Amino acid sequence: MHFLDQAKIYLKSGGGGPGAVSFRREKYIEYGGPDGGRGGKGGDIILVAVQGLNTLIDFRYAQHFKAKRGSHGQGKDKTGAGAPDLVVQVPVGTQVLSEDKEEILADFTEVGQTITFIEGGMGGRGNASYKSSTNRAPRQHQQGEPGEEMWVWLRLKLLADVGLVGLPNAGKSTFINVVSNAQAKVGDYAFTTLVPKLGVVRHRQREFVLADIPGLIEGAADGAGIGDRFLGHIERCRVLIHLIDIAGDDPVEAMRVVQEELIAYGAGLEDKKQLVALNKLDLADEELGKAFADELLAAGADQVFNVSGATGAGVDALMDAVLGYLPDRTSTETNAAEVEEHDEDTAEWSPI
Secondary structure (H helix, E strand, O other): OOOOOEEEEEEEOOOOOOOOOOEOOOOOOOOOOEOOOOOOOOOOEEEEEEOOOOOOOHHHHOOEEEOOOOOOOEOOOEOOOOOOOEEEEEEOOEEEEOOOOOOEEEEOOOOOOEEEEEOOOOOOOOHHHHOOOOOOOOOOOOOOOOOOEEEEEEEEOOOOOEEEEOOOOOOHHHHHHHHEOOOOOOOOOOOOOOOOEEEEEEEOOEEEEEEEOOOOOOOHHHOOOOOOHHHHHHOOOOEEEEEEEOOOOOHHHHHHHHHHHHHHHOOOHHHOEEEEEEEOHHHOOHHHHHHHHHHHHHOOOOOEEEOOOOOOOOHHHHHHHHHOOOOOOOOOOOOHHHOOOOOHHHOOOOOO
């Protein structure tokens, strides 16, 4: 499945139907008169958040959404039929932004959340409504209010309980494959992960959603590497796992680089609780692991876990710690089975 987290779409509600100009012409009825009914209401544009969607790729191929116009009014004071509303389904976690991206117009954080985004135009008055003692045979009517139209941006921020961050080649893909049902691509080179990846973790009879994002490098906030655009997908996470390669040149420097990129991005990421995990424990001895852990604690880490994504060593202790920061039942737990897998080999994303 292709991954797309930004899309620009055009929305237009339906216009109201015109009112009717009609006069009674009935046998055996002595007095006629105007009987034109008003037009029907135009269709609304309704956005609804649904489960089972984790990408905006559908909006690359369908970008224009136009509701239908209300029907004409009719004689015998009949009001025209209202047009059906147009329902646009979006993934949970979608934000609707103004065309200039300066204002958030809607934010979908729960399954089933529904917003009438643009209302359809009201139907026009028929000539019956203009009848008066001095205007016995009116012929005026209204055309109906036009529908509203606007261009908006959809921006997806995946809903996950736990976010996984780190430098490229920290072993994040291997780690998420071990602890969850994800099938992330693993390779011995930087930027194996090109788009965010979701996995459902089942631990101690609990479930939560773990999000892995592409690796950060120094200068990501200024566009280096893949940049920091995917950090938005962990803004809603309750806790972050900061994975550090124990076989790297300098674990303390690795922690500093990622932490500074989180600070540069903002949005509260720098204040989120972080569990630092020294990964690839199978490539180092216990003494070296303890020494690095002490250095990281001295550099400001709150908790440090020595783990191995390849062998699973230390993973249970880390997952136990994660559960300590999650409520008894997470908001994503009910729908965790709906998390879909993305095909990273053919992944695409929209330009910034």
